[in-house]
Amino acid sequence: MKEIKTEQDAVGEELLQDLVNDYTTQKQQSLMQMRKGQISKEAFLAEAAGHIAVYYPSTEKEQRKLLEDFEQYIFGYSRLSALINDRTVSDIRVVSYDNIRIKRKGQRMAADIAFASPREYRQFIDYIATRNQVNISNLNAIQRFTDNESHPDFILRFTLSMPLVNTYSEPYLCIRKVPKVFPQMKELIEQEMMDRETAELLVKRFRQGSTLICGGNSSGKTTLLNALKETLPNDVAVLVAQQADELTTMFHPDMMFLHSLPGTGEQQVSYDLEHISIAGLTMDVDFFIIGEVKGAEALYLLNAAYTGQICAATIHAPSADRAPDKLVDYAMYASRYSRDELMKMMDCFQTLVFMEHFRVKEIFECKGWSPEKRELIYERIL
Numbered sequence: 001m002k003e004i005k006t007e008q009d010a011v012g013e014e015l016l017q018d019l020v021n022d023y024t025t026q027k028q029q030s031l032m033q034m035r036k037g038q039i040s041k042e043a044f045l046a047e048a049a050g051h052i053a054v055y056y057p058s059t060e061k062e063q064r065k066l067l068e069d070f071e072q073y074i075f076g077y078s079r080l081s082a083l084i085n086d087r088t089v090s091d092i093r094v095v096s097y098d099n100i101r102i103k104r105k106g107q108r109m110a111a112d113i114a115f116a117s118p119r120e121y122r123q124f125i126d127y128i129a130t131r132n133q134v135n136i137s138n139l140n141a142i143q144r145f146t147d148n149e150s151h152p153d154f155i156l157r158f159t160l161s162m163p164l165v166n167t168y169s170e171p172y173l174c175i176r177k178v179p180k181v182f183p184q185m186k187e188l189i190e191q192e193m194m195d196r197e198t199a200e201l202l203v204k205r206f207r208q209g210s211t212l213i214c215g216g217n218s219s220g221k222t223t224l225l226n227a228l229k230e231t232l233p234n235d236v237a238v239l240v241a242q243q244a245d246e247l248t249t250m251f252h253p254d255m256m257f258l259h260s261l262p263g264t265g266e267q268q269v270s271y272d273l274e275h276i277s278i279a280g281l282t283m284d285v286d287f288f289i290i291g292e293v294k295g296a297e298a299l300y301l302l303n304a305a306y307t308g309q310i311c312a313a314t315i316h317a318p319s320a321d322r323a324p325d326k327l328v329d330y331a332m333y334a335s336r337y338s339r340d341e342l343m344k345m346m347d348c349f350q351t352l353v354f355m356e357h358f359r360v361k362e363i364f365e366c367k368g369w370s371p372e373k374r375e376l377i378y379e380r381i382l
Helices: 009-024 028-035 041-054 060-075 078-085 118-131 185-190 194-210 220-227 272-278 296-305 320-334 339-348
Strands: 089-096 098-106 108-110 142-147 154-161 172-179 210-215 238-240 255-259 285-292 309-317 347-356 361-369 375-380
Touching: 009 028, 009 041, 009 060, 009 118, 028 041, 041 060, 078 089, 078 098, 078 118, 089 118, 098 118, 098 339, 118 154, 172 238, 185 194, 185 220, 194 309, 194 347, 194 361, 210 220, 210 320, 220 285, 220 309, 220 347, 255 272, 272 296, 285 296, 296 309, 296 320, 296 339, 309 320, 320 339, 320 347, 320 361, 320 375, 339 347, 339 361, 339 375
Parallel strands: 210 309, 210 347, 238 255, 238 285, 285 309
Antiparallel strands: 089 098, 089 172, 098 108, 142 154, 154 172, 347 361, 361 375
16 A cells, blocks of 8 residues: 655655755766765765755754655665565566566566656656666667665666657666575575475586576576586686676685676777677686576687586576577577587587476486487486
8 A cells, every 4th residue: 555645745755856866967976976985975975964954945854854865765776675675576667657566476566656756757767877877868778787786685687778769758677686695505495496306416417517507587597507606616716707797606716707898879898798708718717607698609608618618507498498599599690600510519518407487397418419310419307
């Protein structure tokens, strides 16, 4: 049930939005300096208090309340803060200012909260763009960015599209919450992603040869890969290349993480997964991981695995038998190899795991390439 606002609450919210607007327009530099660590949180709030005292004349109590609300807004995520703090919520979708949807324990539903107006929602969009140093001009109407600092428990992955490319006149905002403290294999057993025997099989095969984990959206691919990589011995040097900072480590002492950097209309510097993967092949690593294969980086993953380096990756696929074809399709974007040559190289991925509804559904072992049938031979072992 939505909270009933008093007239005083409405006035307070209007003042808060005016103050936020000040800091996303003429005082944007102060906000950016604070985000970059050039000024402390305390110094930033002291400056804000001075700004309130000059430009928002009211009682001392009202000014103090405005500063408290501003602090919560700036260091949280406004009306979305409660959803971000809620551990049962994994995804937040803002369809419009008064239509916010969530995924709670795998089920989609209404959030039962809303922004007060399109103006407040648009100010919030401007604020999070400034806060995360993202340009949302017409040249950059679709943006993906990650905030791994604001929340102690979650990495926040944002996808934002602006009205320039939307059919309707409001921005679309999607937030994926990635736990910083992610479940280990023991916990995944307790959550019934797999039984103990399956977990032991996966850990053994993960250490011995390259692994491809496939499935649909929110099927548990990344969760499983995150847990499996933590089982690698400490004397194994690991490099992780990913588009968004979803894979992290809690224990391993020798893991490096690189993420892609998309170019924009104003800034043409760009590092995609292909560039990062090429660099990874020269960094003296024992185990190479790509968080999610989506393009030409597939070729460099295949090359690494084919030359004996142990690799792992996730890929979207509707079934296990479609995953190798999908990876080869991506590899052909930047390859002079024939399809058959690339499919032969796929036999270095000795383990194929198919995920569905957050469960390990199938595991296959690759038995090699059949010249007669011109296809890979897989044997189901689970």
